[in-house]
Amino acid sequence: MGGKMSKNGNPSAVLQFDGNLQYVSELFSYEEACKLDPELEFFDSNLQAQTKQAINKLAVGVEVRSLSVESLKDVISCLLEMNQEVVKVILERKQDIWKSPELFDLVEEYFNNSLQTMDFCTALEKCLKRAKDGQMIIQVALQQFAEAGEGHHQKTLEELRSFKMAASPFTEEFFTLLQSVYSQQVSMLKKLVAKKSKLDKKLKSIKVWRRVSSIIFASVFATVLICSVVAAAVAAPPVAAALAAASAIPIGSAGKWVDSLWKNYEVALKSQKEVINSMHVGAYVAIKDLDNIRVLVDRLEIEIGSLLQNVDFALQAQDAIKLGIEEITKKFEVFTKSIEDLDDHATRCHRDIQRARTVVLQKIIKHPS
Numbered sequence: 001m002g003g004k005m006s007k008n009g010n011p012s013a014v015l016q017f018d019g020n021l022q023y024v025s026e027l028f029s030y031e032e033a034c035k036l037d038p039e040l041e042f043f044d045s046n047l048q049a050q051t052k053q054a055i056n057k058l059a060v061g062v063e064v065r066s067l068s069v070e071s072l073k074d075v076i077s078c079l080l081e082m083n084q085e086v087v088k089v090i091l092e093r094k095q096d097i098w099k100s101p102e103l104f105d106l107v108e109e110y111f112n113n114s115l116q117t118m119d120f121c122t123a124l125e126k127c128l129k130r131a132k133d134g135q136m137i138i139q140v141a142l143q144q145f146a147e148a149g150e151g152h153h154q155k156t157l158e159e160l161r162s163f164k165m166a167a168s169p170f171t172e173e174f175f176t177l178l179q180s181v182y183s184q185q186v187s188m189l190k191k192l193v194a195k196k197s198k199l200d201k202k203l204k205s206i207k208v209w210r211r212v213s214s215i216i217f218a219s220v221f222a223t224v225l226i227c228s229v230v231a232a233a234v235a236a237p238p239v240a241a242a243l244a245a246a247s248a249i250p251i252g253s254a255g256k257w258v259d260s261l262w263k264n265y266e267v268a269l270k271s272q273k274e275v276i277n278s279m280h281v282g283a284y285v286a287i288k289d290l291d292n293i294r295v296l297v298d299r300l301e302i303e304i305g306s307l308l309q310n311v312d313f314a315l316q317a318q319d320a321i322k323l324g325i326e327e328i329t330k331k332f333e334v335f336t337k338s339i340e341d342l343d344d345h346a347t348r349c350h351r352d353i354q355r356a357r358t359v360v361l362q363k364i365i366k367h368p369s
Contacts, residue, residue: 103272106191110279110360113184114353117286120181121350123174124293128346130169131300131339137163138307138332145325153321160311168304170297178297182290189283192276199273203266275363282356289349296342303335 034041141159148156307328314324 100272102195103275106188106195106279107275107360107364109191110188110283111357113181113188114282114286114357116184117181117290118350118353120177121346121353123177124342124346127169127171127174128339128343130166131304131342134163134166134169134304135336135339137166138328138335142325142329142332145321153318156325157315157321160314164308164311164315168301170301178290178294182287182294185283185286185290189280189287192280192283196273196276196280199269199276202269203273271363271366274366275360278356278359278363282353282360285352285356286349289345289352292345293342293349296338296345300335300338300342303331303338306331307335 034044137159141156141163144159145153145156310324310327310331314321314328316324
């Protein structure tokens with residue numbers, strides 16, 4: 001439109017409001033955009049046709065040195081059609097990205113889930129304390145057996161009975177809580193993946209907003225051109241000057257405004273994606289930590305079950321205690337290692353959640369309002 005329109009009606013004489021042609025670079029940029037974007041080129045062709053038609057109507061009025069009502073109606077109709085095209089494009093692409101209830105709900109859910117996962121870590125620590133109490137009982141039993149003489153293992157048997165009578169360190173409530181927080185984190189991860197996919201699609205469609213910007217610029221340019229021709233045609237220099245001055249402002253300001261709007265849109269999308277990515281990483285790490293904890297809990301339960309079998313064997317008869325203690329001694333080291341591994345992972349899970357919450361908060365602070 002930039003090159004073609006410049007040949008119609010000598011617009012340089014009309015647009016030279018302040019002594020020079022102000023928008024040459026914008027028009028060249030718009031022409032390049034049309035070459036690269038078929039939809040924008042189609043819009044430009046329609047815009048050229050409408051603008052040319054309006055100016056031709058005005059030219060007829062100028063030849064008879066008067067403007068007919070019909071010609072003015074045509075001009076008004078042309079302006080309305082161009083504006084409607086712009087409105088249509090904007091409404092089709094309108095997105096309220098500065099206020100995102102969906103993102104807010106995800107953030108709120110993420111922090112609630114992380115708090116419940118930390119509560120689970122606290123529950124796990126209580127279970128580990130009971131497991132360590134059992135570890136201490138077995139350790140005392142082994143020491144007493146080593147120190148006692150042949151046939152004097154009453155205290156050892158008492159300790160073994162205490163271990164047998166102790167409830168399992170992992171209660172039904174613990175496993176229910178583990179399943180609950182695990183399901184929450186998996187659900188959270190799915191929602192974040194879906195939201196991230198939506199944001200990626202929006203970022204890929206940024207070129208649409210470039211098109212919108214170009215459409216607005218071209219429409220405003222054409223509108224100013226037509227209004228200027230109207231002002232010249234009625235041969236009223238003061239009116240022509242006033243219209244030109246008033247119309248010169250929207251071209252530059254509208255272009256800058258639309259450009260800043262597009263940039264804000266892109267910045268907001270990228271900021272949202274940063275928040276989503278940080279929550280995605282946090283949820284993923286939490287799931288992996290919970291997976292490891294589940295495996296280690298199962299392993300520890302197996303070790304406890306094996307120890308209980310050996311304790312039962314040692315308690316059967318006086319002559320069985322020695323063989324039972326030998327088996328318990330063999331498994332005690334593995335039992336202790338399982339407790340230490342689980343303790344380390346519980347600490348790691350709690351720390352990972354705290355770090356992830358901190359990262360998400362930092363991203364939110366940076367997120368544009």
